[in-house]
Amino acid sequence: MATYQQMIFLNLPVKDLEASKNFFAKLGYTFNAQFSDDRTASMPLSESIVVMLLTEPRFKEFTKKEIADSATTTEALIGISAESRAKVDELCDAALSAGATPSGDPQDHGFMYGRSFQDLDGHNWEVIWMDPASVEG
Incomplete structure (x- = not known):
């Protein structure tokens, strides 16, 4: 099935x-x-x-509501995973080089690492790596 x-x-x-x-x-x-x-x-x-x-x-x-002004309003936090700490940095560095703005400080908890950026339209992207061993228990 x-x-x-x-x-x-x-x-x-x-x-x-x-x-x-x-x-x-x-x-x-x-x-x-x-x-x-x-x-x-x-x-x-x-x-x-x-x-x-x-x-x-x-x-x-697709909506009867007004579109949120992402310059002044956070409509969502978009979290995506990365396969390693290095990939978090690689993606966020590429975003910043391409015109994104930083969104908060990097978060390093040892087992979990993340950075964030706002894209050209102000949408907030959170890029996160989590140690697979910590997820397994």
Whole structure:
């Protein structure tokens, strides 16, 4: 019997789709052309997690609420894992080099290490590594 793998689609409003695509490409991400167009970019993070970058007018088609002003409001904290401490630093350093701004101080708890940044639209990304031995118990 096949097991169903639930997926997560994180939809984020962006002011400039091409600038956002260029930013995330500099971090090593690619885009699925089948689910992208001039108003939407589909960016797979894994087989089960996809970030959908939507121009603000396109994003507005999915909600009756106002879009949060991410310059003054935190609408979400987006946490993603990294395979090592070095990969946390690599991704965050690449983000900062590509135009992101730091978001808080690095957190080092020995068994867990994380850094964060705000992307070009002010969305807060938390990049975290956790020692697999600490998770196992």
